[in-house]
Amino acid sequence: MFDLTGKAALVTGASGGIGGAIATALYGAGATVGLSGTRTEPLEALAGELGDRAHVLPCNLSDRDAVAALPKQAAEAMGAVDVLVNNAGITRDNLFLRMTDEEWDSVLEVNLTSAMRLSRGCLRGMMKARWGRIVNIGSVVGAAGNPGQGNYAAAKAGLVGMSKSLAYEVAGRGVTVNVVSPGFITTAMTEKLTDDQKAAILKQVPTGRMGEADEIAAAVLYLASPEAAYVTGATLHVNGGMGMF
C-alpha cells in the first residue's frame, strides 16, 4: 500500500517540522524527494539523513522569479515532478484593524499565490504523464477562522477553493488536487504559543492533545499514493476533532 517507488515529489517548506515529516514519509514510501525551503542548512541536514533520493532545492517563495524557476529545477534534478506538496507557510498575525498591507500581502503571496504558481508550473508534466498529485496544506484556521489571523485564514481558505477548481479541470487527466488541513500540531510555529494559550486551545480539541507532524505526513502520503486516485477536490482534516467540517 501507498508505494511511491519511481515517483518524484517536490515538498515546499521542507525545512519546517511538518514539511520535513512529509518529505520523510514520501521518501520512506520510495519516492525521490525535492526538499525546498528558504534555509539551506536544515534542508541539507534532512537530505543527509534521508539519502541519495533526496535533492535540496532552495527557494524563497516570496521571490516570484525563484518560484517560476522551481518546477523546472525540480524536474531537472529528479527527472519529473509527479507529486507537489505545497506546504510552505508563514504567519504575520495582527488584529484586523491594525493589519498592514505588507502583512496581508506577504502571507497571501507565500501561502496562496506561490502554491498557484508552483501548481501551474508542475501541471504540464503531470498532464502529459496522465498522473499527478497536488496536495496543498491548509489549516483548521481556514475553515474556522481565528482572531488575529485574517490574512492567514484568507490564504488557507483560498487554497481550498483553488484546489477544488483545479481538481475539476484536471480530473480527467489522472491528476488529483486535495488539501490536508492540520489543526494544532507540535512545530516551531506553535511553539511560539504560551502555555496558557496552549491550554486554552487544548480545551477545544476532543482528543486532548496536540497533533504530531507525522500524523499530517501520513495523510499527505495517502493522498499522494496511487490508492487515492478516486479522491480529488477533498479536504482531509487532521485536527483531533477540533473542527468537524
Add this chain to the structure above:
Amino acid sequence: MSDVEKRVRKIVVEHLGVEEEKVTESASFIDDLGADSLDTVELVMAFEEEFGIEIPDDAAETIQTFGDAVSFISQHSD
C-alpha cells in the same frame, strides 16, 4: 500535404482520438473534433514541443481549427 500539416494532423488524431479524414482544414477542434477547452491547451502544448516553438496565450486563442494551427506553425517554425 506539407510536412507541418502531416505532423499537426498526427498530433490531433492521436490526442483527440478522431478519424484522420475528419481533420480537414476548416475542422474546429471544439465544434467538430470533440475537444474540450483543456484539450485545446494540451494540443498547443504538444505543438510547442513538436515544433520547438512558443505559442503565446493570445495567439493560442486564435487557433480554433486545424487550418489555423497549420498556418500559425508554418509561419513561426523554421
